Amino acid sequence: MKEAKKYMNPYLGGVLLGLVLIAAFWVSGRGLGASGAVKSVVVAGVETIAPGHAETATFYTENKEGHGNPLKSWLVFEMLGVLVGGFLSGALAGRLKFKVEKGPNATNKIRLIFAVIGGIFFGFGAQLGRGCTSGSALTGMAVLSVGGFVTMAAIFGTAFALAYFARKLWL
Amino acid sequence: MKKMNARLLLAAAVIPLGLIIAAVPENTTRPYKLTAEELLNEVSEGQQFMSPDEIAHMIISNDPSLQLIDVRSAAEYEKFSLPNAINIPLENLLSEEYVDILNQDVKLNVFYSNSSNQADQAWMITRQLGYNNNYVLQGGLNYWVETIMNPEKPAEGSPNEEFAKYDFRKGASDALGGGAAVSASAGSGTQGNTPPIVKSKKKKGVQGGC
Amino acid sequence: MGPLVVYEIISENTNFLLAFLIGISFGFVLESNGFSSSRRLAGMFYGYDTTVLKVFFTAAITAMLGLLFMSLFGWLDLSMIYINPTFLWSAIGGGVIMGIGFILGGYCPGTSFCAASIGKLDALAFIGGLFIGVFIFTEGYPLWDDFYKAKFMGSPTLNEMIGVSRGVLTFLIILVALAMFWVGEWAEKKFARKDYTINQR
Numbered sequence: 001m002k003e004a005k006k007y008m009n010p011y012l013g014g015v016l017l018g019l020v021l022i023a024a025f026w027v028s029g030r031g032l033g034a035s036g037a038v039k040s041v042v043v044a045g046v047e048t049i050a051p052g053h054a055e056t057a058t059f060y061t062e063n064k065e066g067h068g069n070p071l072k073s074w075l076v077f078e079m080l081g082v083l084v085g086g087f088l089s090g091a092l093a094g095r096l097k098f099k100v101e102k103g104p105n106a107t108n109k110i111r112l113i114f115a116v117i118g119g120i121f122f123g124f125g126a127q128l129g130r131g132c133t134s135g136s137a138l139t140g141m142a143v144l145s146v147g148g149f150v151t152m153a154a155i156f157g158t159a160f161a162l163a164y165f166a167r168k169l170w171l
Numbered sequence: 172m173k174k175m176n177a178r179l180l181l182a183a184a185v186i187p188l189g190l191i192i193a194a195v196p197e198n199t200t201r202p203y204k205l206t207a208e209e210l211l212n213e214v215s216e217g218q219q220f221m222s223p224d225e226i227a228h229m230i231i232s233n234d235p236s237l238q239l240i241d242v243r244s245a246a247e248y249e250k251f252s253l254p255n256a257i258n259i260p261l262e263n264l265l266s267e268e269y270v271d272i273l274n275q276d277v278k279l280n281v282f283y284s285n286s287s288n289q290a291d292q293a294w295m296i297t298r299q300l301g302y303n304n305n306y307v308l309q310g311g312l313n314y315w316v317e318t319i320m321n322p323e324k325p326a327e328g329s330p331n332e333e334f335a336k337y338d339f340r341k342g343a344s345d346a347l348g349g350g351a352a353v354s355a356s357a358g359s360g361t362q363g364n365t366p367p368i369v370k371s372k373k374k375k376g377v378q379g380g381c
Numbered sequence: 382m383g384p385l386v387v388y389e390i391i392s393e394n395t396n397f398l399l400a401f402l403i404g405i406s407f408g409f410v411l412e413s414n415g416f417s418s419s420r421r422l423a424g425m426f427y428g429y430d431t432t433v434l435k436v437f438f439t440a441a442i443t444a445m446l447g448l449l450f451m452s453l454f455g456w457l458d459l460s461m462i463y464i465n466p467t468f469l470w471s472a473i474g475g476g477v478i479m480g481i482g483f484i485l486g487g488y489c490p491g492t493s494f495c496a497a498s499i500g501k502l503d504a505l506a507f508i509g510g511l512f513i514g515v516f517i518f519t520e521g522y523p524l525w526d527d528f529y530k531a532k533f534m535g536s537p538t539l540n541e542m543i544g545v546s547r548g549v550l551t552f553l554i555i556l557v558a559l560a561m562f563w564v565g566e567w568a569e570k571k572f573a574r575k576d577y578t579i580n581q582r
Contacts (some may be wrong), residue, residue: 081404118486119510129475
């Protein structure tokens with residue numbers, strides 16, 4: 001089996017990520033993010049498929065006031081870039097492969113089910129917390145926002161606390 | 172082993188940088204928007220002036236876009252001020268609490284002082300910061316009192332516009348609580364157009380989150 | 382002076398183009414550091430792989446330093462950048478729920494996209510879950526509307542709260558981060574797993 005190329009030194013990686021974050025601020029005045037793009041797609045979807053509902057339901061009307069066309073959003077373009085960038089890096093390093101990643105004691109089925117469940121929680125939580133680890137925690141910390149620190153502490157604290165119960169998935 | 176070195180390297184880099192950034196005071200200067208030349212052009216054209224007639228007209232017709240700003244000291248403001256004027260003493264002009272009043276595109280701010288010196292100064296400073304919609308009452312309160320409050324009746328044989336102007340000012344003076352005497356016609360006559368309020372593209376607040 | 386789009390040095394559309402390019406760099410860096418692997422991300426919470434800690438906090442302190450230095454040199458107007466607002470209850474509540482999602486799903490949104498792009502099927506499943514989760518939130522919005530908007534504290538920054546300058550806080554966080562890196566290295570040795578290689582330079 002071809003040995004996959006090594007990953008980058010994490011400290012170097014961190015510096016590079018920090019530079020990307022700085023660039024984002026310098027260009028657009030905002031940092032990175034991810035969950036917002038998912039929200040934009042959901043909103044766009046609902047507006048297309050059920051426009052009547054979108055005009056009455058609270059979330060969509062409130063959202064419309066703040067943002068215009070949901071898909072013409074900074075985060076949507078950024079996430080498209082993430083897909084390309086991730087692919088490029090994977091391709092260059094020989095890591096492109098369809099697989100289900102999991103711990104040695106879990107089956108594919110269990111892993112996939114929990115991946116979906118985890119996604120549901122995370123999607124909901126990201127909306128509630130106004131950001132995910134990229135948008136709220138990382139970017140928030142970079143600007144020293146209290147909300148950012150609080151959200152980050154909550155995410156990591158909870159994950160640590162529950163790690164024991166989820167250990168079958170990973171260990 | 173390489174990772175150990177990277178960590179130390181990182182530490183060696185960020186600690187001094189951190190010390191520097193902790194020690195140096197923050198940069199809070201606001202950049203100047205206009206070059207000296209641009210400002211000189213505007214000053215030469217004198218577009219920042221609004222005549223007392225124009226202002227009186229706006230006051231009488233209750234023009235909601237007018238906002239008079241008295242840049243003299245608080246004591247002088249207390250003694251006498253124009254209708255609905257607010258007081259921003261010149262030395263407090265750059266205070267944070269007034270930024271939203273001075274840098275906006277809804278109201279027509281008109282600075283005034285006794286002559287037009289202080290008002291002019293206020294205008295120059297705010298103009299240099301790139302604010303629009305700020306003007307200066309030409310001649311200040313001194314001229315205002317002369318023309319509006321105690322308008323001089325034009326001599327016989329003066330052109331009709333002079334009389335029209337006089338009538339208007341008389342009417343204004345009454346409306347504003349100035350001298351005595353009746354006006355011939357209370358009609359509002361021809362007055363200068365109030366300068367258009369420039370929709371300054373206020374720097375869009377950045378949207379973020381998610 | 383930056384931000385470029387605020388000072389109208391670039392147009393809105395250029396901003397979107399740059400968003401795309403920045404996204405590419407973001408995805409590239411994430412993947413090159415192994416954030417496309419859910420085992421690696423989860424490893425953070427079991428100690429056998431603290432890459433997340435190192436990359437995350439190094440990025441945070443780099444960005445903190447970078448933003449402050451850029452402001453110092455007049456390249457960036459800090460008063461114009463977006464500071465995440467603080468809604469205390471939803472920040473905590475959302476964080477807890479995300480924490481559950483993280484440990485069960487093994488990804489966060491950004492990394493899941495990154496992993497999906499190299500073919501990880503569990504990442505695709507996670508993304509599917511994301512859409513469902515967001516949809517549940519938006520549809521049931523009136524139910525948690527009040528909680529979502531509760532305890533709005535404006536956009537306070539941590540340094541304001543504890544009464545120091547940004548620079549001083551940055552320096553303190555740098556020290557904390559470095560301490561955590563040392564602990565992380567120790568943890569990796571102690572909790573190393575036989576079937577897992579960190580595979581880093």
